[in-house]
Amino acid sequence: MEHFAVIQSIVRAGLAGDPEAVDKQVLRLRERLEKAGATKEAATLERLRAAARDTQELAPSRVEMSRGHISGEVLEQGVNPPIDRETGARLCTVDFPGRNGRAPVYGAVVSETVEGLLREWASEAALQEVGVSPTRSLLIYGPPGSGKTITAHYIAVRLGLPLVVARIDGLISSFLGTTARNIANLFDFANRYACVLLLDEFDALAKLRDDPQEIGEIKRVVNTLLQNLDQRHNFGITIAITNHDRLLDPAVWRRFETHLQLGEPDEPARESLIARFLQPLEPPASTLRVFSYCLAGCTGADIERVCTAVKRTLALSGESHDGPGLFHALSSVLARAPQHDHVAARILAVDQEAFISLIANDGTLSLKQTEIGEATGYGQSRVSDLKKAKRHLPLLEASHAQ
Ligand SMILES: Nc1ncnc2c1ncn2[C@@H]1O[C@H](COP(=O)(O)OP(=O)(O)O)[C@@H](O)[C@H]1O
Ligand SMILES: [Mg+2]
Structure with a gap:
């Protein structure tokens, strides 16, 4: 079984009650999964780590002794x-x-x-x-x-x-x-x-x-x-x-x-930041993936700004606080901003259906059609049609020609 050595280390650290060691081993597992192309699972682990860190009080208990020195x-x-x-x-x-x-x-x-x-x-x-x-x-x-x-x-x-x-x-x-x-x-x-x-x-x-x-x-x-x-x-x-x-x-x-x-966060860190900045909303994992896809290359502060704007837009739109509501809000926030580093953001800013065609055709994102539906509100058959029609290609070409 793959990664068993790391899993064993996690179990050992967990049973020994050493949260720091557990975290270190989970980080190792996350890195291995990422290398193996399992980005989704890696992101899930990162989210769990971030959530644990958030709840852990920032008290300097472990380093208190250093004060004296x-x-x-x-x-x-x-x-x-x-x-x-x-x-x-x-x-x-x-x-x-x-x-x-x-x-x-x-x-x-x-x-x-x-x-x-x-x-x-x-x-x-x-x-x-x-x-x-x-x-x-x-x-x-x-x-x-x-x-x-x-x-x-x-x-x-x-x-x-x-x-x-x-x-x-x-x-x-x-x-x-x-x-x-x-x-x-x-x-x-x-x-x-x-x-x-x-x-x-x-x-x-x-x-x-x-x-x-x-x-x-x-x-x-x-x-x-x-x-x-x-x-x-x-x-x-x-x-x-x-x-x-x-x-x-x-x-x-x-x-x-x-x-x-420090630089732009990688994919798992981006998803953690998005989840944090979208709180108190609790979007499904597929929504975090879609947001992260659009915000590739952004800094933490950029991500915070976009997420805050999305929450404002969503609150005023009267739409439900779920994947589709957030998707529409993201799309209008991107449409209002003057420029975007990432082509996915540029496409979502102008054409939601072209964007769906883009993510449905992008193997690296590995989102299933049901997940795309959950994140965007488009029915499966529509997603499938958009995928086949490759609606995103003209925009992609136009974007590359610029
Ligand atoms: N790695 C990160 N983790 C959490 N929040 C971040 C991160 N990077 C940026 N931010 C957000 O962006 C804001 C600006 O960060 P800041 O430390 O002032 O950036 P810098 O000093 O590099 O310009 C922070 O208030 C925080 O909300
Ligand atoms: Mg600063």
Whole structure:
């Protein structure tokens, strides 16, 4: 029997009452199924994992012990963050991320990196035995809307630490001499307390080096930043975020021990995101497949936007909250948006029947005619006719000709 070894590992972990190990093995099974082309089953497993993560409280129980090892005073609500002396602008804000948020949805590789980092903090003693310490610096990069900021917040929640969020606009003073001082003050503040220092939109600072104007001063600013980053290593955890990894100087890049690339979610992650963002609706699996098919190449934030618009449209349409209602709402949301990356979305935006012909003919989607019916409201014989007529071909050709 195929995949029996993994199933056996799942059973073993389950019986031993080790949910983390169960999750890891389920992830393995999901990857194998995906490789074997069983995308539907893989997506189902991913949905189950996501649902389990959602219900699991975000309390940092498993990593609580790490707190003691991150030096610094306890940062209380109400502590005043440092300010720019000339303008009075705040150099950072302090966030106490709530525990009731939900874990972001990740593909296998990202999930492994994030959980691995958290595991390091939970097993500091084991690491020390071999002379290493947990990762203290992380650089997250990827396109806008790929979940970078929420990932930093999630890590802080799991570590049970507040976030000191640098305000890059506050830091960069029109007086460059002041910028260097601001950076130093910011790091002094962050190093004093047990916290995660978050440098969001980090490229704004780090790319200064290439600015042809005032080159000498700018170099000084960047060097201050690099020195502070190096010293910070003895204190807390630093997470930097950038949309444009190529703008970062290799010297900055090297400062970070772990690099985490976020991007567009893969098929199973997309379905989990769609299911999450369509809540409280509980669409059938076939609807999730159809949505996911149209939203290939979208970021998490794009998916959220589309799902919210679909719910608004559905609520106003008076249609039933089932597959067909959602299908019509998706079609009108796509029709209103100016452009789409994916050809399926472009076709659904203009012609629902052509879209049905497209999905009925697409072997990779492997939706049965009954499932297409459930997701769209078209009767089986109509689906079958549309499939035979290949209604989508002219649109597909037109789309490719563009
Ligand atoms: N992987 C993901 N899991 C869950 N939600 C996501 C994910 N990626 C994006 N989102 C949604 O998109 C929104 C924007 O994410 P954010 O972290 O601000 O993106 P970025 O910082 O990369 O621009 C979030 O509020 C969240 O609702
Ligand atoms: Mg962001």
